[in-house]
Amino acid sequence: MKPALLAFALALALGGCDKSQTLHSGHASDTPPWDAASDPFVAPGWKAGEKASWESQIRNRTAAQNEYLRTPPRS
Amino acid sequence: MARMKFICDAERCIACNGCVTACKAEHDIPWGVNRRRVVTMGEGMPGERSISVACMHCSDAPCMAVCPVDCFYRTEEGVVLHDKDVCIGCGYCSYACPFGAPQFPSNGTFGMRGKMDKCTFCAGGPEPNGTQAEFEKYGRNRLAEGKLPACAEMCSTKALLAGDGDVVADILRTRVLTRGKGSEIWGWGTAYGKPSNGAPQGGQGEKAVKS
Numbered sequence: 001m002k003p004a005l006l007a008f009a010l011a012l013a014l015g016g017c018d019k020s021q022t023l024h025s026g027h028a029s030d031t032p033p034w035d036a037a038s039d040p041f042v043a044p045g046w047k048a049g050e051k052a053s054w055e056s057q058i059r060n061r062t063a064a065q066n067e068y069l070r071t072p073p074r075s
Numbered sequence: 076m077a078r079m080k081f082i083c084d085a086e087r088c089i090a091c092n093g094c095v096t097a098c099k100a101e102h103d104i105p106w107g108v109n110r111r112r113v114v115t116m117g118e119g120m121p122g123e124r125s126i127s128v129a130c131m132h133c134s135d136a137p138c139m140a141v142c143p144v145d146c147f148y149r150t151e152e153g154v155v156l157h158d159k160d161v162c163i164g165c166g167y168c169s170y171a172c173p174f175g176a177p178q179f180p181s182n183g184t185f186g187m188r189g190k191m192d193k194c195t196f197c198a199g200g201p202e203p204n205g206t207q208a209e210f211e212k213y214g215r216n217r218l219a220e221g222k223l224p225a226c227a228e229m230c231s232t233k234a235l236l237a238g239d240g241d242v243v244a245d246i247l248r249t250r251v252l253t254r255g256k257g258s259e260i261w262g263w264g265t266a267y268g269k270p271s272n273g274a275p276q277g278g279q280g281e282k283a284v285k286s
Contacts, residue, residue: 027148027158028201037205037219046221055077057221062238065227066246068253 078153079196079218080240081227082247083126086254087234090115090125094226094235098129101197101225102214108178110194111226127226127235130155130176130194138168138177152218153240154196159212162190196237197224 034055036048046057063069090113098104098111111129132155139147139155146161147168168191169177180189199216202209209216217224227237236243 026145027156027161030148030150030156030201031204031219032151033198033204033216033218035204035219036221037216038203039205039220041215041220042205043221054221058077058218058223059239059242061221061223062236062242063246065223065233065236065238065243066249067233068249 077239078241079132079198079238080153080243081129081131081196081224081235081237082243083128084234084236084247084250085124085126087232088113088125088127089232089234091231093229093231094127097225097229098194101217103210104192104214105180108180108192110176110178110192127230128174128176129226130172130196131174132194132196137171137173141167141171143167150198152198154198154218156195156198156200156213157191157193158201159190159192160201164188164190166191194224197222 032051034049034051034053036042042048043057043061045060047053092113095109095111095113099109102110104110111127113125113127115123115125117123132153134153136147136149136155138157139149142157143165144161144163146158147155148158149155164179166177166179166188169175169179176193178192180192181187195213195216197215197217199205199209199219200213202212204216204219215225222228224237227235230236236246
């Protein structure tokens with residue numbers, strides 16, 4: 001009786017020695033935007049893969065939202 | 076490095092919902108999910124204002140802080156994105172966000188909540204830029220196309236500005252300094268000129284007062 005009980009206890013104890021369980025969390029790594037999109041809608045005027053070129057493109061595009069550059073402000 | 080930001084000029088927004096439509100069309104957003112919406116305050120009252128609201132890509136984002144599976148990340152340009160493969164749709168981010176940005180498509184039975192969806196600043200997600208997989212999960216990646224978010228680029232009155240925070244702030248500063256305040260921007264003075272003793276300068280109004 002005793003060995004059987006011991007074997008059962010051992011089996012229970014070893015049951016916890018399964019492979020480690022991991023909870024999937026955290027995000028996948030993202031590609032930076034200057035690695036241009038692989039679609040046909042990429043705007044002209046900048047060089048794919050060049051961070052400085054992309055930054056310049058975005059800065060120019062942002063500045064173009066200022067319509068005072070197109071129409072002079074009221075005097 | 077550019078730090079991407081949105082700003083909506085309440086003095087210019089005419090609540091046309093062009094930004095909402097542009098966003099929906101650009102990313103093929105399902106029915107019931109609104110990454111961007113227009114909020115009107117004091118509707119029908121003098122001084123009514125509208126602003127366009129979406130994810131503000133917070134510098135200290137509460138959604139990131141509360142996410143139990145850490146699915147959020149911030150890109151080098153300051154855009155707050157999330158990984159839908161990791162999101163469990165718990166909705167904590169929805170409670171934490173002060174702007175009501177996180178959206179949950181209810182496409183399952185018994186109103187089951189799907190994975191969170193929100194404005195991506197048109198920057199897609201973790202999938203390779205411009206791929207079909209990225210489009211299906213997050214929509215178009217306009218930043219990787221060298222463009223700005225569709226909502227801002229489509230805004231007819233340029234109330235909604237997007238892009239490098241420093242440049243956006245400069246544009247708004249110039250506007251505020253140029254347009255003045257009070258009747259200079261709202262009402263009679265703007266439309267017809269500055270009032271003189273309760274009547275407009277020149278034209279019918281002045282004649283009517285004299286006669």
